[in-house]
Amino acid sequence: MKRLVLGSLLLAGAAAPLSAQAQDTIKIGMVEPLTGSVAYNGKSVVEGAKLAVEEMNAAGGILGKKIELVIEDGQCTPANSVNAVEKLVQKDKVAALVGAFCSSATAAIMPVAQKYKIPLVTGVSSQASLTEQGNPYFFRAAETDALMAKAFAKILANDLKLTKVAYIGVNDDWGRGGVEEFSRDLSALGAKSVLTEYFDHGTTDFFTLLTKLRAAKPDGVFVAAETQDGSILVKQIREMGLDAKVFGVGSWATADFINLTGSAAEGIHAAVPYASSMDAPRNQTFVKSYEAKYRVKPGKYGAAGYNALNITAQAIARAGNTDAEAIRAALAKTQYEAPNGVYRFTEKGQAYGFDAVLVRIEGGQPKVIASTPVDAPH
Amino acid sequence: MDLDLFLQFLTNGVVMGVFYALSALGLTLIFGLMRVVNFAHGEFYMLGGVTGWFVTSYLGLDFFSGLALVAVAMAAFGWLVDRFLIERVRGQGEEPGILLTIGLSIFLVNATLLVVGPAPMKVAGAVSEGPLFFGPIAVTKLRLVAVGVGIALIAGAHLIIRRTRLGAAMRATFQDPMAASLAGIRTGNVYAATFALGCTLAALSGMLLGSIYSAQASVGGLISLKSFVVVILGGMGSFAGAIAGGLLLGVAEAFWGGYVATGMVDVVGFVLVILILLFRPQGLFSIRAERA
Structure with a gap:
């Protein structure tokens, strides 16, 4: 029966066979520019995020399940990023969101995340006003x-x-x-x-x-x-x-x-906020595994993707379930040991405590x- | 001091103008002569830069051998695109060609993203980098070489069209394909050769300018836009027009950026196009206007 459902979904041309196994994994949605003028930097964020997921899944995943990263191309534009979030929420039913690189795109998806009550973590968007909007579902794991x-x-x-x-x-x-x-x-x-x-x-x-x-x-x-x-x-x-x-x-x-x-x-x-030559044992481990996987040292954006994914997944693990309110409460209590220091969030969701160089x-x-x-x- | 500033802006503008003329050359042929509204022009330019990066970095060729190899490869590519794609929509008006080339450009960008990724790539230059001073004016050796090669390419393309049998066949075919084929010209080959030449010129400018800036999968859109501006300014199918249009755009952008603001410099080209369409819609040097 399950195979029949799966088959008909595939025939419908949908990317939805994933949802047939929704109960087996915990999904985190990611919106980054994969085409367009900052595609190159967006790709680094995705690489860092994939490495984080791989490491966590190798260690047994969270809440006894594997993490599944669902990546969408937001092209750094508000309209495409909003479409991507709608798709991730409606169709993939993700537990949390990470994105959307450019501050203008992130500003556009913040109200959408709030509407659906899905926690949103950005590892990149640095425009100061984002954390001043009083959006309780938004967390910025980046410098301004x-x-x-x-x-x-x-x-x-x-x-x-x-x-x-x-x-x-x-x-x-x-x-x-x-x-x-x-x-x-x-x-x-x-x-x-x-x-x-x-x-x-x-x-x-x-x-x-x-x-x-x-x-x-x-x-x-x-x-x-x-x-x-x-x-x-x-x-x-x-x-x-x-x-x-x-x-x-x-x-x-x-x-x-x-x-x-x-x-x-x-x-x-x-x-x-990050350089591969930062002198910390946690960073040396991170650089080694990143280099082994991608044959290049991580930069600012590789680290940003890695950190944002770890922060999000660890919050889900601490929440004990995928309930949005529980994840949000757990995110607010973040104390994440990153390659570049320790991340905490202010009441407004702005990260601090990590090292910049x-x-x-x-x-x-x-x-x-x-x-x-x-x-x-x- | 103010004169120094003016001279440097003028030099920047002229150098950019030659670069614009060069990158628009291929479009002058394909859009101006063949009347194919080629939205994939910027992608041919991009492919030139990317293959230029490949032959200089991976195959280790020097710049000019690399340039020759890229020319051969892109000519073959252009020929195939014409025979297998453009051929199918020929003589059906402009819209099918527009749709076809838009589709082709999307395909080429994404295929390139898939194969080499979105990172900017460095094309090894013909000569060393570093500044060169003429009094108060700074340029680089690489830019001077690029201007020289650019002028040679423009002159070469002009001679092919004006002085060779192939060129005569091209002109005949685009004036009246029926009469040309009755006179024994294999028009199919002429179309393909023109398209291949246009594609090659676009690719060569992509590699040449890639050695000064960098090559990247997503540069095509801006190049297409600026090239359409140059061709419309200069007049369809005219080499003199492409040079004049390129220089006009380059110098106007340099003075706008220099004396007003660099943040909105891309506006200049479109203002020029609007003005030319209002006051001289056939362009500065149109060869079509005489026939129309």
């Missing part, structure tokens, strides 16, 4: 730009002896947020802001922007950009013959970034030069 700026502005201003700083950011809420937070904190420390410019996602040529940068004569350049835009930008800063010190936020402490940027990456500084790229390796636990926002 304000927290990073607060943690590193002083070290940067002193170590790099910054007096005149130019700010360049990708033209979205994340890039604008990063530029605003860092320029506020660095200005307060006496570094003058001489230029603020934004560029669109997917821009390849920055010579015009850099011409303006050269005319502004900064001694430091702050950049908020992801792997692809950031690597081309940093390369072209050197191609223009500029020798200002480059620092910023984004997924820079990764092998791919360094490989794409080449020698231009030498000496740049990145403030990141400032790295300098030296000899093609991200070298940690400062590490500090991220405090709870006041």
Whole structure:
């Protein structure tokens, strides 16, 4: 009989044979961009998440069942991410959600998660206002730009002896947020802001922007950009013959970034919540298993996926069942020992307590030069 | 100082203009001459970059041998696409071709994502990177080489169309396919050869520019858009128009970005297209207008 049902579902062309065995696994839904301009970073999140699930299932799963990760492509857009969540909730009947990478997409799925009363954990979206919306089902296991700026502005201003700083950011809420937070904190420390410019996602040529940068004569350049835009930008800063010190936020402490940027990456500084060279025993174990599985060292986003999945699954285990309220209560009491410190949540669902690091790229390796636990926002 | 700034913006604009003209060349042939509204143009460009990465990184070829190999491979690919796909919708108006090439572009992007993944890839450059100064103006050797190769490709394509028997056959076929085939021209081959040439030019520009920026599965959309802008600005099927359209777009973007804001620079192309459609809908250099 079961086979008959399964067969007819398959004939209907649905991806639903999974639901025939719903009672055998605990499902966690994941919405990440798998196509589009940040697909590359989205894929890293998925890789980290898959590793976490594999490890937990190898250790016997949770509540005596295996964890099943159901992944949907949200393309980083609000509309597609909402569709993906509807599908995960209605059809796959997931117990919890992880996603959706871009802050704008996450903001769109938060009310949907609340409507269906499904806990939602993001490991990436860093726009500060997300945790200010009073959504009790939302938890952010990630840094915000304000927290990073607060943690590193002083070290940067002193170590790099910054007096005149130019700010360049990708033209979205994340890039604008990063530029605003860092320029506020660095200005307060006496570094003058001489230029603020934004560029669109997917821009390849920055010579015009850099011409303006050269005319502004900064001694430091702050950049908020992801792997692809950031690597081309940093390369072209050197191609223009500029020798200002480059620092910023984004997924820079990764092998791919360094490989794409080449020698231009030498000496740049990145403030990141995670680097594979972090010096903690838990991190060394994590790097080893990640490298064994994917043949590349984990970066910021691989770690984000890994942590978000572990936090979610451990909360389900502590809740003792898949009841949404129980999971939510368990998430609020999170004390997760990550490769990069210990994650806890504030009442608003903002993570704190984990370590963030400032790295300098030296000899093609991200070298940690400062590490500090991220405090709870006041 | 202000003059220095102006000269650097102008140089940036001219370099970008040649790059735009180069990346739009293939579309000038396929859209401008063959009248196939080719939405897969950006994906041919992308495939050029990705195969360029493959031949330089995996097969270890130097840049120019790699470029030759990519040209041969993409010409064969273009020929096959025309014979097996475009052939089926020829002479049925523009809509079936639009649907076909949209489908083809979706297929090519996703096939590439499946095979090589979404990561940006580095195409080994022809010469070393690093700045080069002419007084206050900074460029790079790689950019100068790319501009040189770009101009050579544009001139080469122009000569093929204007000076060779194949070129004469192409022009005859697109003016009047019936008369051309009555005169003994194998029009099927001419269509396929034109499509293959357009596909190759798109791929070569993809590899050339991939060595300056990076190659990635999802770059196609933006390239298609900018190329349509260039072709519409310059006029359908005109090489001089593609160059003029490319330069106009590049310089306009550079000055807009330089003196207004870099955050909205992609708007410039569309404003130009709207203006040209209002005041000179046949484009700056149209060869169709004379016939229409």
